[in-house]
Amino acid sequence: MKKIWRKITAVFITAAIAAGSISGCASSTGGASTGSTTSGQSTEKxxxxxxxxxxxxxxxxxxxxxxxxxxxxxxxxxxxxxxxxxxxxxxxxxxxxxxxxxxxxxxxxxxxxxxxxxxxxxxxxxxxxxxxxxxxxxxxxxxxxxxxxxxxxxxxxxxxPVVMYYNEDLLKSAGVDLPSGNWSWEDFRTAAKKLTKVDSSGKITQWGTVIDGWPPVQTWIWAYGGETVDKDGKILIDSRESIKGLTELNKILRDNVSPTQEQAQNMGDADLFKTGKVAMFFGGAGDDLEKQVGNKFKVGMAEIPHGDKKVTFSxxxxxxxxxxxxxxxxxxxxxxxxxxxxxxxxxxxxxxxxxxxxxxxxxxxxxxxxxxxxxxxxxxGFNNQEKETEIDTAIGDELYTPLINGKKTPEQAAKDAAAKIKTITGK
Amino acid sequence: MTVQRRSLSKSKKLLIQNSVLYVVLTLASIVCILPLFWMISTSLKSGNVIFEVPPQWLPDGFHIENYGKALQDIPFMQYFLNSTIISVTRLVAEVFVSAFVAFGFAKFNFPGKNIWFLLLLSTIMLPSEVMLIPVFQMFTRLGWVNTFLPLTVPAFFGGQAVFIFLLRQFFMSQSDELMEAAMIDGANKFSVFVKIYLPISKPALITVAIFSFQGSWNDLMGPLIYLNDSKKFTLQLGLAMFNGMTKVEWGPLMAASVLTLIPVLVIFFAAQKYFVEGISFSGIKG
CATH class of the missing domain: 3.40.190.10 (Periplasmic binding protein-like II)
Known part of the structure; x- marks a missing residue:
């Protein structure tokens, strides 16, 4: 019996030592800084x-x-x-x-x-x-x-900054002039409609753009002088200017020029552009789209369309x-x-x-x-608040997603979002 | 004549039943295998055909360079070794300690046994996120952060509650007479456990071992939280590193995923016989 005990003990000690030595050879270096320096009199780095x-x-x-x-x-x-x-x-x-x-x-x-x-x-x-x-x-x-x-x-x-990428080949074949850099959101709407193609069975085979919760809804709110929340935390998402921006966004959404939110999220919004299914896509200026598209088509980049003023999320x-x-x-x-x-x-x-x-x-x-x-x-950027991540989620749930899916009017969505943000910030 | 007709219609019925069954099983198999097939296929594709719509199921030639990139972009072999050390250490500890504790619950009576067991089971329900910060602080105070210790040592102290539960069920189904007979012959309780119950529990132990290995091998959160130095990372962290700031390297990521999957597949197929037995004995479902 003693032999069995010894064997078991030996197995455990060996395993523990193995774990310890393995860990030991990787002694801790992470976390906060080490070394000693006092300003100007460093003894070591x-x-x-x-x-x-x-x-x-x-x-x-x-x-x-x-x-x-x-x-x-x-x-x-x-x-x-x-x-x-x-x-x-x-x-x-x-x-x-x-x-x-x-x-x-x-x-x-x-x-x-x-x-x-x-x-x-x-x-x-x-x-x-x-x-x-x-x-x-x-x-x-x-x-x-x-x-x-x-x-x-x-x-x-x-x-x-968010810019507008476009598929130059698709624009040319649809007879759409390449974006001048001074497009208004109305010009964008017109182009998006021309670039949305429907086959004989009524199925959409190509979309003008993709708006699936990206770019941020502030893109339109800011363009017409609105804000979601100002620097001091005052809620302005239901202001007249903000609702004007949301109304312009809603016009685009109701034109059926974008895949549904579910389609876009399942297929990947950027991937829809890369595969030529979407003609105009909002992406970060540094995004690696050109390399990934390769020779499939010619990628163009233009400034984001403007409303009452030029502004883009970064x-x-x-x-x-x-x-x-x-x-x-x-x-x-x-x-x-x-x-x-x-x-x-x-x-x-x-x-x-x-x-x-x-x-x-x-x-x-x-x-x-x-x-x-x-x-x-x-x-x-946003007028970031202490609970910015919660505010962003509330805007998505109460405003952007219902607007995309046609479940709320811009006014109702703004009102609901404002109420939700108020419960988060207490202001 | 009537008997013949009846048996003919019976065999026809059986044929139809079997055909339907095989069609359903074949379809279910395809659904299960499809992600694996897609992963292998994507690992051999060039970057610009990965997201073709409609999907291109077969690769456009064999782009083995994805595998080369998978091995070079991250220190794959180092991460493989780290994953192996952690997973094997945990496996040994979890299988033995879980069996040891389960045996106690199954075969002995002691005060508060059911309450202790209930307490143990309740830990299964506890979300790991709740424990994250306090446990991290504890290991920080022990000076164990950025070592493999937080990932391995806890396995030596009670194993995993779910494994204990399953092995307890298995031990309970084994006759107490085996223990009684051995004790009459002079064996003590520990030797009964080691010499009699462990050997007859091989299928259940191997099943637990496979689950333990798979769990440790695929664990992302543990290594992520406790390891700081990238030389100590595991393969799962390595896979996450293919997700860059402006792009995901899908080809190399899928190639690395295929390579990461191989040990789990090898272990599963090597122990498949016991695994199936273990499932039927202990009622584990994967």
Whole structure:
């Protein structure tokens, strides 16, 4: 009997040691920074981490950027922490355990929420005095998303304005003039109708456009002077201007020029465009559509149609510093270096003189450089609130989806959305 | 003559029944196999035909380069090794410990046995999201984050409640006389478990082992939360890395998915005989 016990014990100890040694050989390096630096008197380089949602290919490119920064810096060594899925779940778990990465990528919607929780470092004073940072060079739209209550919590590194991609072959064969860059939403409607083709059995074989919850409904609200919520949190989604924008959107939706929401989401809105089933598609200026379409047809890019004014939504992300960092000075220096270096990467930068690298880094976008530049000038983000993600969901559920499916009038949808947002914000 | 006619109509009826059955089964098999077929087919397609409408079921030539890219874009072999270490360690621990605990619940009486068992079962109902933050904080304090320990060590402490439940059902169906006879011959309770009940439970244990391996191998959330250093990532995290900022690399992603699936398929087919027996013994449904 003793032998059996010994055997069992031996098996367990071996397994535990194996697990321990395996884990041991991978000793912990993640989480908050290590190393000691006091401003100006560093004894060794501070070890910092930066979290990212970049994919495999992009990680390699980012690693090359970080390697250069590390080689040139006397103050820090930056390590990339890849979070390839469920980014914000992981970030929140790390923050709760005071293990937040020193630097983090944050999409615009999350900055007010994290700032309010006190997990982000205010960099306003440092940035305004820093010769390496020219805040005036940033477009207002992206920079505003990094601000919260008169403080600056990060530096935007990407601002991808929504532009209009079109299938040049389909437009030409339908006799539609190529978009001039000055199309109104009414011009867009006319073109979309011409580009929607129906076969003899009445089945739609080609759609003029696709609107399935994308682009954001603000595209139309802003174009006619409206807002969903203003900077101070005042609800304006049911204002006269906002309803005017929603009415213009509703006209397009009722023209049957877009696949149903279910069709579009099942088949993928971008995939519908890439396969030539949709003629005009709203996408980010940096989206990889041209390469993916290849030689199937000629892709064109134009500014988004305008209403009373020219405005487009921009997908914006910033790099922020965790308030839990043990090396705030080194983290700030790394933030500035990394942000400046990222402008040379294959992203649409949020700064006014950042377009020179686009032809080199994204040669397939060179043909549309002018469109990207112009769109960037009037591109903006949301007036992000502390509960922005909940507000976005409410707008989708109460307004955008019912409007797409023809279940509500613009007025009713706006009223319902306003009521729902009120319960979320309490304002 | 009447008897002949009756037997003829009976055999005709049987033929029709069988034909219908086979048609239904064939259709159901096609539905089940289609995603797998699509995955393999897509892994061999060039980038621009993946989302052709109507779908192109057969690849436009064999684009083996997707497999090359799958192996190069992420450190595939490193991730494969990490997944193997975690899955095998968990498998060994979960199978043995679950059987050990299940045996106790099935064959012994002790105060509060039913309450303890109910408590154990209630943990199955607890959503993992509820536990995420407190458990993460606990492992952080232990200094285990960014190691394989949070992913392996808990398996040594009670296994998984669902496995314990299933194995308990299995042990309960085995005769107590086996234990009594062995104890009369001088065996103690532990040796009865190890020498008698474990060997006769092979099908149930293998079934649990397959489920354990599959669960660990396909686990995304655990490794995502506890591992920071990308060198320690598992294959599931590696697959997620093909989802880039502006595009998804579908060809390499599908190729990597096919390669990731192979160990689970090999283990399943190798243990298929026992697996089917185990399902019939313990009532597990996949």
């Amino acid at each position: 501070a070890k910092l981490t930066v979290s990212t949602w970049a994919g495999a290919d992009e990680l390699k490119q980012m690693q090359a950027i970080v390697d250069k920064l590390n080689a040139n810096s006397k103050d820090y060594t930056l390590t990339i922490q890849s979070i390839p899925a469920n980014y914000y779940t992981k970030i929140q778990a790390m923050i709760s355990a005071k293990q937040a990465p020193d630097l983090m990528w944050l999409s615009q919607e999350y900055i007010p929420m994290y700032a309010k929780l006190g997990v982000l470092m205010d960099i306003k004073d440092k940035a305004t005095q820093d010769s390496k940072v020219n805040l005036n060079n940033y477009f207002d739209g992206p920079l505003n998303t990094a601000k919260y209550k008169d403080k600056l919590y990060g530096l935007p590194w990407i601002s991808q 997908w914006i992300a910033s790099t922020v510093i965790s308030s839990q960092t043990k090396n705030p000075d080194a983290a700030y220096e790394a933030l500035v270096d990394l942000t400046n270096a990222t402008f040379q990467w294959k992203v649409v930068p949020p700064i006014q003189d950042g377009f020179d690298m686009i032809p080199k880094n994204m040669p397939e976008k060179e043909y549309a450089l002018d469109v990207i530049k112009k769109s960037s000038q009037y591109a903006r």
